[in-house]
Amino acid sequence: MSEPPGEAWLHPSPRLAAMRRAEVAAGTAVTALPVAAFVALAARAGVRAAIPAGLLLLLGVLAAGFLADRFAQRRVRAWAYCEREDDLLVQRGVMISRLSVVPYGRMQFIDVVAGPIERAYGLATVRMHTAAAASDARIPGLSRDEAARLRDHLAQLGEAKAAGL
Amino acid sequence: MITSPLDAGTWHRLHPLSPLIRAGRLLIGLGVVLAGTLSTGGRGGRGEILGRLPYLGIVIVYGVISWLVTRWRIEDGDLRIETGVIRRQSLRFPLTQIQAIDIVRPALARVFGLSELRVRSGGSEGGAGRLAYLTASEAESVRLQLLALARGSEATSAPDAAPAFERVLTSVPVGRLIGSILLSGIAVVVVVALAALLVAELVAPAAAVAIISSSGAIGIGLLTTVWRRLNSGYKLTTAETRDGLRLWSGLLDTSAETIPTGRIQAVQMVEPLLWRPLGWVRLEVDVAGRHRREGENPQESRQLRAVLPVGTREEANRLLGHLLPKAPSERSPAPARARLKSPLRYHNLAWGRNQRYAVTTTGRLARVTSWIPLAKVQSLRLVQGPVQRRLRLATIHLDTAGRNLHSALRDRDADDARAVLQELTGLARAARRA
Numbered sequence: 001m002s003e004p005p006g007e008a009w010l011h012p013s014p015r016l017a018a019m020r021r022a023e024v025a026a027g028t029a030v031t032a033l034p035v036a037a038f039v040a041l042a043a044r045a046g047v048r049a050a051i052p053a054g055l056l057l058l059l060g061v062l063a064a065g066f067l068a069d070r071f072a073q074r075r076v077r078a079w080a081y082c083e084r085e086d087d088l089l090v091q092r093g094v095m096i097s098r099l100s101v102v103p104y105g106r107m108q109f110i111d112v113v114a115g116p117i118e119r120a121y122g123l124a125t126v127r128m129h130t131a132a133a134a135s136d137a138r139i140p141g142l143s144r145d146e147a148a149r150l151r152d153h154l155a156q157l158g159e160a161k162a163a164g165l
Numbered sequence: 166m167i168t169s170p171l172d173a174g175t176w177h178r179l180h181p182l183s184p185l186i187r188a189g190r191l192l193i194g195l196g197v198v199l200a201g202t203l204s205t206g207g208r209g210g211r212g213e214i215l216g217r218l219p220y221l222g223i224v225i226v227y228g229v230i231s232w233l234v235t236r237w238r239i240e241d242g243d244l245r246i247e248t249g250v251i252r253r254q255s256l257r258f259p260l261t262q263i264q265a266i267d268i269v270r271p272a273l274a275r276v277f278g279l280s281e282l283r284v285r286s287g288g289s290e291g292g293a294g295r296l297a298y299l300t301a302s303e304a305e306s307v308r309l310q311l312l313a314l315a316r317g318s319e320a321t322s323a324p325d326a327a328p329a330f331e332r333v334l335t336s337v338p339v340g341r342l343i344g345s346i347l348l349s350g351i352a353v354v355v356v357v358a359l360a361a362l363l364v365a366e367l368v369a370p371a372a373a374v375a376i377i378s379s380s381g382a383i384g385i386g387l388l389t390t391v392w393r394r395l396n397s398g399y400k401l402t403t404a405e406t407r408d409g410l411r412l413w414s415g416l417l418d419t420s421a422e423t424i425p426t427g428r429i430q431a432v433q434m435v436e437p438l439l440w441r442p443l444g445w446v447r448l449e450v451d452v453a454g455r456h457r458r459e460g461e462n463p464q465e466s467r468q469l470r471a472v473l474p475v476g477t478r479e480e481a482n483r484l485l486g487h488l489l490p491k492a493p494s495e496r497s498p499a500p501a502r503a504r505l506k507s508p509l510r511y512h513n514l515a516w517g518r519n520q521r522y523a524v525t526t527t528g529r530l531a532r533v534t535s536w537i538p539l540a541k542v543q544s545l546r547l548v549q550g551p552v553q554r555r556l557r558l559a560t561i562h563l564d565t566a567g568r569n570l571h572s573a574l575r576d577r578d579a580d581d582a583r584a585v586l587q588e589l590t591g592l593a594r595a596a597r598r599a
Contacts, residue, residue, distance in 0.1 A: 086594055097554075099547040101590050105597065106543045131453065132564035134571065135544030 007082045007089070012123075016079075016141025019121045020072040028065030032058055081139050086161065088128065088154065090137050102137045105161035106130045110154050112147050126150050176236040182277050183298045184228030189273040192221070237296055239307075242314055244284060246294055258294045260314040262286045264452045265424045268304050272417040280304035284311065285452065308423065312408040315425060331411065334487060335473055335480045336402040341445070345475035346394055348439040351387060398474035405487055410450075412472060422470065428452055430541050430567030432488050434481060437531040446481045448473035450488065451567030489536050493519040496526065502556050503576035516574045521596060523563060523589060525572050535572040539589070539596035541565050547586050549579065561586055 039054030
């Protein structure tokens with residue numbers, strides 16, 4: 001499923017891609033480091049066989065990191081949102097693709113969350129809550145300004161179109 | 166003491182016997198433990214029980230203090246409850262937000278002619294106001310007044326002046342209820358367990374004894390579940406009143422609920438496989454809000470209320486006619502290739518809609534039909550998994566504020582699904598404004 005045409009679709013900030021890449025890189029490094037240390041120790045102790053095996057393992061870890069990165073990048077590209085007249089559309093997911101329609105009048109509250117890593121990249125996540133627990137609408141990796149704009153815009157529209165339970 | 170609970174603005178107390186009844190459950194529990202210990206003849210056990218008595222005293226004293234500091238009143242269209250011994254709580258329930266009102270009468274409270282009044286609001290947590298306990302007549306008059314306020318009309322000074330009309334829609338015969346429990350999943354579990362035990366007895370008698378002695382807790386759990394079902398469905402009567410739907414039920418612990426018109430988030434009809442030869446169905450409604458407070462047993466806090474625990478197709482249709490006037494009748498089945506993805510569900514998958522409702526059917530063994538008023542839809546989701554993508558299928562989920570009932574248009578043609586999503590979004594918007 002791709003985005004339906006004819007609407008003005010917006011995407012998370014390009015910095016989200018950089019952030020995900022950094023996260024994957026950090027994860028790969030944390031996994032690779034003990035392997036490398038083990039190879040070094042084995043080489044020093046004179047266990048010859050450990051060196052090719054360890055290098056192979058290292059290569060495997062790097063390859064896995066590479067694949068994880070490609071997957072993460074695809075997932076970043078899959079995020080999109082669109083503010084229509086009466087509702088917000090949020091598209092996400094690669095393996096399982098999801099398109100949520102959240103009417104403005106149904107939004108109970110909106111929060112903007114920024115974790116430490118997101119903050120370092122100047123990003124924030126906007127999350128919309130409705131009375132239904134299942135409607136999980138969030139948009140990660142928005143620039144601070146865009147997150148603030150979206151929050152205010154949604155809150156304003158939500159107030160204008162509010163409907164009772 | 167509280168002769169006119171309807172005087173707005175004055176504070177009221179709960180019935181003085183309340184702490185005793187609240188402690189009653191503990192007393193019964195203690196009695197069971199005591200009996201158990203005495204019957205096994207443990208002499209040390211007796212000392213243990215005596216050692217626990219101070220706890221009972223503490224519980225009762227705490228209950229009395231808690232009663233002393235609890236008061237409630239109706240003020241400016243709000244129900245206000247002030248309570249709490251250590252942590253003071255001042256609760257305010259706006260009556261225009263009431264989702265349902267229940268009168269619950271545990272067996273012990275019935276002995277003293279007392280009732281608990283419970284007000285459910287749509288909040289996500291702790292959304293229930295409890296007044297435990299009031300005298301039965303008091304509870305009834307408070308209920309009527311709250312409903313009148315919730316309707317938006319001014320509280321009538323004498324609520325019984327207007328004759329409350331009530332028309333009984335359905336009532337469940339006891340025999341059929343027992344039959345339905347015997348034909349439920351639990352009964353199957355019991356039969357399988359007994360069969361397994363019999364086999365074990367024949368093969369290895371020693372093992373069978375060990376199984377019996379170790380599975381006591383499971384047995385008690387099963388019995389409790391069966392009892393709850395029996396109690397909650399016992400003589401369940403559904404009636405139509407001015408304020409909405411009214412339900413009474415209960416063998417020992419009775420309850421009476423009122424669900425105001427327009428508060429129903431979804432209706433579900435379940436046709437279990439074992440009931441199909443008899444043509445029996447179960448009808449349940451879902452109301453907004455989740456209320457989970459300590460001291461309530463799960464049976465009381467359930468949200469998915471069976472308005473008809475077991476009934477014939479005819480009765481179900483009659484009730485549905487009242488709950489959902491002008492429900493859509495035509496259904497469109499899922500595309501044939503959905504059989505590959507959901508082989509067991511396929512023959513049940515279908516959906517339909519009109520201006521007011523969407524209806525979906527699904528289910529593997531039991532057929533489950535759910536109706537959602539489009540005006541209650543909170544959000545819609547179009548989801549496509551990897552298998553569905555290969556088969557060009559997609560699922561549309563309809564999210565409502567009800568917590569227990571999930572309805573989805575499963576495995577529709579992917580291209581159709583996009584159009585359907587647009588259509589349902591538009592219909593839901595129109596229904597909300599209507």
